[in-house]
Amino acid sequence: MKSILITGCNRGLGLGLIKCLVKDTNSPKIIIATCRNKNKAQELTSIAETNKNVHILELDVTKTDSFECFAGEVSKIVDENGLNVLFNNAGYSPKSTRISAVKAEQMMETYAVNTVGPLMLTKALLPLLKKAADANQDQPLGSSRCAVINMTSMLGSMSMNDVGGLYPYRCSKAAINMATKSLSIDLKSDGILATCVHPGWVKTDMGGSNAPMDVETSVTGMVRLVKDLSEVHNGQFYQWDGKKLEW
Numbered sequence: 001m002k003s004i005l006i007t008g009c010n011r012g013l014g015l016g017l018i019k020c021l022v023k024d025t026n027s028p029k030i031i032i033a034t035c036r037n038k039n040k041a042q043e044l045t046s047i048a049e050t051n052k053n054v055h056i057l058e059l060d061v062t063k064t065d066s067f068e069c070f071a072g073e074v075s076k077i078v079d080e081n082g083l084n085v086l087f088n089n090a091g092y093s094p095k096s097t098r099i100s101a102v103k104a105e106q107m108m109e110t111y112a113v114n115t116v117g118p119l120m121l122t123k124a125l126l127p128l129l130k131k132a133a134d135a136n137q138d139q140p141l142g143s144s145r146c147a148v149i150n151m152t153s154m155l156g157s158m159s160m161n162d163v164g165g166l167y168p169y170r171c172s173k174a175a176i177n178m179a180t181k182s183l184s185i186d187l188k189s190d191g192i193l194a195t196c197v198h199p200g201w202v203k204t205d206m207g208g209s210n211a212p213m214d215v216e217t218s219v220t221g222m223v224r225l226v227k228d229l230s231e232v233h234n235g236q237f238y239q240w241d242g243k244k245l246e247w
C-alpha cells in the first residue's frame with residue numbers, strides 16, 4: 001500500500017491507526033490523516049512534524065459540499081499514483097437512545113456522520129481510487145491495488161442485536177454495512193475492494209473506560225487486516241483480528 005487516507009484522526013482509533021502506520025517497517029509513502037480542526041489536533045500535528053509521509057487535511061464528513069474541493073487537495077498529494085486505501089473511520093454515537101428518548105435529530109445527525117459522509121466521500125474520491133487501481137493492475141484485489149474500508153460496529157449487526165436500543169448508532173452502522181456491500185459489487189470491476197471492519201470494544205471517548213481492549217491492540221490488528229485484504233474480504237464484515245462476523 002503506497003497511500004492511505006483515514007478520516008477522524010484527531011483522537012481515538014483514527015489517531016491510533018496513524019501511530020501504528022508511522023512505526024510500521026513498511027510504512028505507506030503517503031498517509032493522509034484528516035481532522036476537523038488542525039489547531040485542536042496537537043498530537044496528530046506533532047506526529048506529522050516528525051514523519052514527513054503524514055499529511056494533515058481538515059475535513060468534516062458531514063460537509064458534503066466541501067468534498068469536491070477536498071478531493072482536489074488529496075489529488076495534489078497523491079498525484080498520478082492515485083489513492084490506494086480510503087479508511088472511513090470518523091464516527092459518532094449519541095447518548096440516551098432508548099425508544100422512549102430517541103429523537104429524530106439524533107437519527108439524522110448520526111446518519112450524516114456514520115453513513116452519508118463515508119459514502120459521499122467514497123464517491124468524491126472515486127477518480128483517485130480508480131487511478132490507483134489502474135496504476136496497480138498487476139496487483140490482486142486488495143490494499144496494494146485499491147480498497148475502501150468502512151469502520152462499522154457489531155452494534156450494526158442484525159444477528160448480534162439481542163438487547164435493543166441505540167437506534168441512531170445501530171441503524172447508521174447497519175446502513176453503512178449495506179452501502180459497503182453495494183460498493184463491493186459496483187467497484188469490483190474497477191479493481192476496488194470494499195469491506196467493513198468492527199474494531200472491537202475499545203477504550204476511546206466513544207468506547208468508554210469499561211471497554212476491554214486498548215487502542216493499540218485494536219489498531220495493530222486492523223492494520224494487519226488491511227494489509228492482508230484479498231478477494232475473499234470483498235463485501236464482507238470482519239472484526240479487528242480478521243475474524244469474519246455475521247451481518
Ligand code: NDP
Pocket residue numbers: 007008009010011012013014035036037059060061062088089090091092113151152153154198199200201202203204205206207208211
Ligand atoms: P472517538 O469518539 O474516540 O473519535 C471519533 C473521531 O471521529 C474523532 O476524531 C472525531 O473528531 C471524529 N468525528 C466525529 N464526527 C466527525 C465529523 N462530523 N467529521 C469528521 N470527523 C468526525 O471514537 P472511536 O475512535 O472509538 O471510533 C472510531 C470509529 O470506530 C467510529 O466509526 C466508531 O463508530 C467505530 N467503533 C468504535 C468502537 C469503540 O469501542 N471505540 C466500537 C465499534 C465501532 P473530533 O475529535 O473533531 O470530534
